[in-house]
Amino acid sequence: MNYATELKKFASSQYIYSAVRITLAIVVPSIILAHFGLLQEYFLFPLATSFVGLTDQPGPFIRRRNALIMAIGIFSVVAVIASLLQGITPLVYLELLLFGLFFSMIGVYGQRFAAIGSLSLVVLAIFADGHLSDSGVIKSSLTFLAGGICYLIVFLIVSKIQPYKLASQMIGENYVELGNYLKIKSKYYAKNPDYDDLNLQVIAQQVKIKNLQEDTRETVFKTRKIVNESTTTSRLLMLMFLNSIDLHEKLMTSESDYRKIHDSFDDSGFLESLSAYLSGLADELENIGIALQSGTKARPVTNLDTELDRIYDQYFDLRNRKLNASTLENFMILRLILVRITGVSEDISTMYRVFTQNQKLAKSLSTGLDLNKFVPDEEKINLKLLVGNISLKSSHFRHALRVTIALLLGYFISSISFLGIGRSYWVLITILAIMRPAYSTTKHRNLLRLYGTVVGAFAAYGLLHLVDNSSILFAVLMLSMILCFSFLKAQYFWAVLFMTIYVFLTFNFLNPGNINLLFKDRITDTAIAGIVAFAVSYFVFPVWEHTQNLGLMKKSAKSNLRYFRSVMDVLMNKKIGVEDYKLSRKNAVIDLANLSDSFQRMLSDPKNQQKKMEHIHQFVNTAQLLTAYIASLSQYSKSGREYPEIDFRSWMTKISAELLRTTLILAKKELKDEIISESRLQPGDSVQKLLEKRKKEIRDYDITDRRDPNRITHLTELRNLQEVLELIYEVAREQRKVAEHLDPDVQSTIVKQ
Known part of the structure; x- marks a missing residue:
């Protein structure tokens, strides 16, 4: 680190x-x-x-x-x-x-x-x-x-x-998190990767990026000074944020069959070089993010062109040694990985140019988008919405009942005289700080609150006994407050630790000499509040994550279907606006992240409430792969090239039918035989013939040492395009089979294939 x-x-x-x-x-x-x-x-x-x-x-x-x-x-x-x-x-x-x-x-x-x-x-x-x-x-x-x-x-x-400061910091944080995401992806190419652990890390990072993008969209797209004013700064910020969203899609396209790649090239050492280069690109993204956050000009950490040339030299050396008819398709996969990496490198270089020539590039920006459509929905204040949620079916009402019952219990316990609780409000405040709508989040915060309070109390106790200088104590107080508020959103343990220290120091300044009583009260009140919060969240109208999963899976399946169709419409030369495409992409990423977030919380639920865990995990993984593969497919729709060798119409029908089957199964709707028949279509691609012809050429003739990083054969593009379509179909088929096992009631209404 x-x-x-x-x-x-x-x-x-x-x-x-x-x-x-x-x-x-x-x-x-x-x-x-x-x-x-x-x-x-x-x-x-x-x-x-x-x-x-x-x-x-x-x-x-x-x-x-x-x-x-x-x-x-x-x-x-x-x-x-x-x-x-x-x-x-x-x-x-x-x-x-x-x-x-x-x-x-x-x-x-x-x-x-x-x-x-x-x-x-x-x-x-x-x-x-x-x-x-x-x-x-x-x-x-x-x-x-x-x-x-x-x-x-x-x-x-x-x-x-500083009217632009918050927007700039939030956009910068987007780049920092994209850098973290790319660092995780780089580990797939390292020696002996732990795929299961990396998959969980990718899911967690996707959730973090989604939440951040949602907050940033609201801040940027709803800030009049950024949207309406034609200043260089406002246009620059808009440009950088939109680029970060497009870059996120490109990073998702790096999904590949990593096991197959390692089987083919593990001994060459080239994959480790790729991993190191991707890690370097991640550092560049973090560097851009830090510059945006701090309001400074970004300068490249390394010479990207030189490093990329070195990677290509290694690739061509490996190609000259290992390319033959049997390894041709493996090298095609590797070549397309390099194309994607090159695209990310070029985007990063462009961003650095934006920093150095911001006026020229920023003034030419025109999104052509209705930005309001991309802002997260915010419920309007009306009594009808509030009253409509007064039902045990509403998660909001259940949470409100739990909080209220916990407060009543906490106040009752704190008023029992023999317990000697001197500050009943500490019990109530701690209950409010711990309790969250999800049991898993409440449980996690409960533990962090207890650990942070105990460690912070001992630290403050020792500090007050060892230090008599009020100036030093005041400096520690200020530092503790800053660190507490800084960590409050992302690092709750540290936030509680520093909060405890500054609370101790504050009460010591107000009423010196009560450190022992303060220590006892703080620990006791936190323990009581923790027990109350845990008991209420577990026994009083709990909302377990397995009850939320079905709705989130439905949304994710529908969003991926719309996302796929919008990409295919472009490939089939149908007229579709950029706005519609980007909306479908946004919804697919958001719904995927919400599903992933729910699954992560489910991991902390009691074992008896982790129902269908294995199948939920498989569904989340397939949803992740589908979104990533569709993002890969979208890169071809942006190239403007034509691929008549691919039977797009049949692929569109085949994959859409398979994705539709999943949505119908989840919705418990009857499947028509027509949809099942469509999912079995065999597209009439002519790629395989071209591939066999190329293999014959390799067997009959020597391989020429042609080192042109910008040259990508049409056959390589065709084979990768076909492979992406095949992967989308296979993953869609796997997801449909997972959906069949989620609900026993559904299985009796479907025809299993």
Whole structure:
């Protein structure tokens, strides 16, 4: 691992940038209050600043601003109500019940509302307890309101000064993650690859890229300053993001029959050189990403042209030694792999030119796309949607019930006097932090929360006993806050660890000398909250992943069918708009990632709930391969060349029928004999005759040492094109067979072939 590069990625990311902004918005007013001896009295001010800051999710400026204003208003109302009802036990239970259900349910309107709802319940927990708000309802509420407004002002100022910063960082992160994806793919060519482990890594990375692309689409396509203004920066950012999506498709096309390649060329050493070169390309993508994140000009890490020439020299040397009639098809596969790698290399070189000649290239950009169609759907705020989800069939309502019951249990346990829990709000806040809609995610966060709290508590305990210098402690406090907010989204263990340290240090500054009690309370409250969260998530209306898989498989199967048809329409010279093609590609990638994400969560479900695990795994793998092979096919549709030797019409009918069979089986619909007959068609390709002719030429004549990296024979393209179509059909057929074994009720209605 290159630690210098990892540090650059982290230091220039949106997470550390956001963390520093929130930390400064908290610390600067705190220092001013502490200077005048008012920090303890007005501690709610920086607390409100932190809560409002945590609701600031990435996205377009207007949506972020409106969400912050909404959060400030809701937090203030909740604070007033909770303060007025404080100490009246029956009414506290009632507000936990009503607010718990409502604020958990508003997550139906999207992630932004889910964050506001969750933190509203945190505000409720704090004010219902009363430990931090005992200075009177009006004073506490106004202090809390002022703290929220403070963050809003900081946000507005920073957004005005750096309007493109978030978009640039998010686009840069796309390139960093593409680099990580390519690094994984490079390992398929290394010596003795672990295919199962690499497949799982690819699936996990696909999920990460999909989620990031969705967030970035919203930020870029819905930011008026980027879409509507014709500035060099806005056009450059748009160009770089669109290129990253196209590049993702190209990287997916690198899917090959790796076992066959290793059987043919493992002893040559060439595959290891390919692996090293791909790893170098991954470094270049990370370099571009870091430059975008930090707002600097990117310069190539290595000379790509020289390295690529070296790879081609090795290939031609190997070809001269090993090419014969029996190895011809293997060399064709290898040649096409080099073509794809060359395409990725050229794209990376183009991106570097964009950095050096951005004005010329950026001003020529015109997408010609209706960008609104590519933005993730966001539920509109209406009461009908909320009411419609009040049903045990709704995963949102089930989650709301679990959260509410957990809060009621947590509050009841914390009020038992002999337990001696001094801060009941810690129990409730920890429950809210742990509980998520999926059991597997709740379980994972529960463990990380416990480990992070224990390690952080011991670290803070030791620090406070060993260090007396308040300046050093304050520096550690600030660093811990920055690191906590930075890791909160991606590295929860580390976020909790640093959160625990800064909580200890904060309470030590406010009320020195209570370190032993603080240590006991923090560990005890976390353990109690963890037990409550685990029990409720397991026993109260759980939503197991196996109940979600069928719907996600249906979506993925339909999306791949549409994606395949859109690519074939282009190959068959049918008129199809670029926008329609890109929409079908986007939907296929998103639905694949959602299915993969569900499968990964299923791995953490209890064993008795991992139903049909082997078949689900096979379906996910076939869906992954289908999307990748269709992406490979799409590269031929972009070349503009004609391939009359391929019977595209029959292939279209044959593969579409097989993909359609899968969707019908999953939907429990009856199959028509016509569809089954179509899936058995034999395309009338003439590629095999040309291939046999070429093999005869190789047997009869010497191989010429022709070293032209740009020359790709028409036969090589034809054979690879035919092979991709064959692979798509075989994988589609395998996926259909997997679908037949998923539901016993379905098997009786289908004709097995």
